[in-house]
Amino acid sequence: MHHRTAVIVGASLSGLMTALTLARIGIHVTLLERSDDTGRTGAALHAPGDLLQRITGLDTSRLPRTLSPGIQTWFAVHAALRAAADADPRIELRQNTTVCRVAQDEQSAWAVTADNRTHHADVIIGADGHRSVVRRHVIPNKPDATFSGYLIWIGIADESAIRPAHWPRNVAFLTSRDDTLLGYPLPGADGSTAAGARRIGWAWYDASNNDLLRATGCLDGTVVRHSLLAPSIPDATYAELARRAHAQFPSPWSDAILDSIDRHAVIGTPIAEYVPDRLVNGRIALVGDAAHVPTPMTGSGFSESLHDAEALATALATTAHTNPSAALAAYEKDRLVSARTLVQSGQGFSRAFARGAL
Structure with a gap:
């Protein structure tokens, strides 16, 4: 593995999942999160125990219990992911750290924060949700959901x-x-x-x-x-x-x-909702809601974010790739069609349900 560092912008569910998968292949990850975990909101999501166990490595006794098959509260899933990330020495979480912009050159990529600090890494991963700052760099002509x-x-x-x-x-x-x-x-x-x-x-x-x-x-x-x-x-x-x-x-x-x-x-x-045209720009990539924003009616947002994280780790771990940009391009090739299909699958419901309410 040639690429050893990553900065992930956002430490919600997709950011934590991505950090765990990248740490597992030996990448040292810095998570930059603007909140301090207070005031977070979330309802429930479809997160079967086998998916949580796969991504966290925790045994079932340490995972949140469920009543309906696979239905978990957002808070319980976040707590399980956070516990696994806190236990991994290759993951550093910096809270109350707001990223203002990201950039790159041929040697590295970096994130600039509100306190005027610059965080360099081999790759930058945007996991900063539907109002993604990182998306503005990856897709400047289509930045908003x-x-x-x-x-x-x-x-x-x-x-x-x-x-x-x-x-x-x-x-x-x-x-x-x-x-x-x-x-x-x-x-x-x-x-x-x-x-x-x-x-x-x-x-x-x-x-x-x-x-x-x-x-x-x-x-x-x-x-x-x-x-x-x-x-x-x-x-x-x-x-x-x-x-x-x-x-x-x-x-x-x-x-x-x-x-x-x-x-x-x-x-x-x-x-x-957001249908992506791309997921990658050079050394900078998107995962989760930063990459694709479906209506919750699809019921697939969590599992698709996990697939993003695992595909990204697979691409970065592949020895055939000699540079980060090539690895991220392989990730985009693997995930873009699925990401677009996910969002489009829920748009029919949205159009029918909204019925001109806009």
Whole structure:
């Protein structure tokens, strides 16, 4: 292996997965993350235990438990990945470090941070999400993901608080005239699967509140800037959601939604989509949501990010490649069609669901 260092911009799920796969082939990784892990948001995702075990190397006893096949909370998956990264001496995580720009020449690539520090490496990997700074270097003529025309309200309720008459066994997919709801049973915050200690998660697709997104600055034209956090949701919107939930969704899903609303423990996430034309520019590459942004309705974002990480490691480990740019070009050849197909597979749902709401 000729290439020994990488800087990864972003230490969310795809950044951590990429760091773990690259460290496994002997690359020393510096992770640059703008947050300190407080205030992170996330609902649930499809992350079967075998995928988590494959990427973390942790035995099953140290992985988060699940109720529905493969459904995990974002926080549990992040914690498992973070624990594995913290245990690897080849991975250095630097939090509260905002990357302003990236660049490269024939000898190296580098990331410049807000504190005027420059971090050099053989390759730079953008894992910085749908508002990727790194993407602006890789694809300067198409830097932004675009709003898909709807948002998702998300929340989690404790079984002990809602005391449902029956407990769901599997993920529920519910539709009404104007809304779509995904509901999923989850272990408790401590990982417990005992009756009374579990939780219910829900994700409510809604195309009727786009004006609220614009009024609160979540949208700038067609570009998603940020999520709508609980304190910024008007009381009138909470009341409207409660009325609709009661009218449209059965127990226990309506119970979970109403409990979350009562506690003002709801987040509204505008959904963006991005079909990539490329994944690589020289020594700089994209993975995860920086590379491809599908609607969550595809249910494949986590697994596709893992495939990105593993394909990148395979390309960089291949002895036939004599320079980083060639290795990253091989990664792009392996992953670009799949990345484009992933996003396009969900665009039909987005167009039908938004119904001109833009």
